[in-house]
């Protein structure tokens with residue numbers, strides 16, 4: 001098995017009014033010339049968790065960070081007008097949390113981030129080094145993407161025994 005230090009969350013960047021199935025996503029990624037869908041898991045609007053690439057295989061979801069990460073995507077991320085929005089259904093939220101709990105059981109030292117946050121992490125980063133985050137968060141001013149359109153660091157902080165926000169507390173305690 002690979003060493004997993006990061007769990008990266010994505011949205012499909014499709015409108016909440018439009019279906020974008022696991023099959024479609026897989027086909028689109030294959031059309032790009034990839035061997036398979038880039039994500040390890042895909043959560044459709046009904047909350048179903050589809051298995052994409054096997055976990056032991058590197059994904060193709062986050063340039064520079066695929067080697068040690070797991071990629072999860074949920075269907076949606078844009079409102080009816082095409083603006084970034086947290087469009088997760090209750091079923092998606094429930095499945096996503098259950099999946100993250102399972103993955104944290106397998107990779108207890110991993111950290112959970114949104115795609116927009118990881119773009120600020122230096123590649124080949126030390127998981128203990130949280131200096132890329134300010135107050136436990138990435139800086140919206142430097143986002144180059146909105147994906148996954150919600151604050152994954154904050155929402156799943158409780159799942160990480162040594163999470164990012166706890167790292168922040170430790171840092172503050174030192175000051």
Ligand SMILES: [Zn+2]
Nearest residue numbers: 010011115147
């Ligand atoms: Zn993304």
